[in-house]
Amino acid sequence: MSSKAASFVEAIASRRTIYSLKPVLPEKVELKEVQQIVQDIIKHTPTCFNSQGNRALALSGESHKRVWDHVYQTLPLEKFKAKPLAARDDAVGTVVFLVKDSKTKELQERFPIRADIFPELIAHSSGSAQLSTWTALELLGFGANLQHFNDLILQALPKDVIEDDWSVQGQLVFGLPAAAAGEKAFDENEVPLLV
Numbered sequence: 001m002s003s004k005a006a007s008f009v010e011a012i013a014s015r016r017t018i019y020s021l022k023p024v025l026p027e028k029v030e031l032k033e034v035q036q037i038v039q040d041i042i043k044h045t046p047t048c049f050n051s052q053g054n055r056a057l058a059l060s061g062e063s064h065k066r067v068w069d070h071v072y073q074t075l076p077l078e079k080f081k082a083k084p085l086a087a088r089d090d091a092v093g094t095v096v097f098l099v100k101d102s103k104t105k106e107l108q109e110r111f112p113i114r115a116d117i118f119p120e121l122i123a124h125s126s127g128s129a130q131l132s133t134w135t136a137l138e139l140l141g142f143g144a145n146l147q148h149f150n151d152l153i154l155q156a157l158p159k160d161v162i163e164d165d166w167s168v169q170g171q172l173v174f175g176l177p178a179a180a181a182g183e184k185a186f187d188e189n190e191v192p193l194l195v
């Protein structure tokens, strides 16, 4: 394998879910760098028919705390509150992934015969951006975990930075790793080479 491809695969293999975080930045890392990484990933992640409906916000400081406090306060059941509480108090920031739903609608109107498949394809593209961001932030020295309190997060986002037709797809919580990832079991699903 070329060394660039090997480094890429190594980065993918080293990304893990890190729940145990501290609310500080890795040494020599600034929030501006996180913002630039997310912006570049959103720009370069492919979308179906190049519809470019991916959007993202990078939250830290009070914005991060306000959003997670809203999720924590609003969730009805105690047993679901641990992750929002940890996000609010232990993480340094959150990348919120959104999509512009009117772009999905436009595709459905252009290609009515495939209308049913577009929400799924749009979600695939957001997922690609989420995974790239997760991997990139961990290469930068962060630990991160992916959450899905989508509607509650949307309620708490400042209305002047989002548009009416955006919906939340997921949110990546990041901070300085305070403990290693847990054990992970792998299924060995061999990829046959058919020639």
Ligand SMILES: Cc1cc2nc3c(=O)[nH]c(=O)nc-3n(C[C@H](O)[C@H](O)[C@H](O)COP(=O)(O)O)c2cc1C
Binding pocket: 015, 016, 017, 018, 127, 145, 146, 147, 148, 181, 184
């Ligand atoms: C599409 C997707 C959705 C996920 N949703 C959540 C989630 O809502 N909450 C959570 O704590 N982890 C979530 N995870 C993290 C997975 O549980 C985790 O990636 C998996 O256990 C493998 O562990 P690893 O990330 O350390 O490789 C999600 C992961 C993926 C890929």
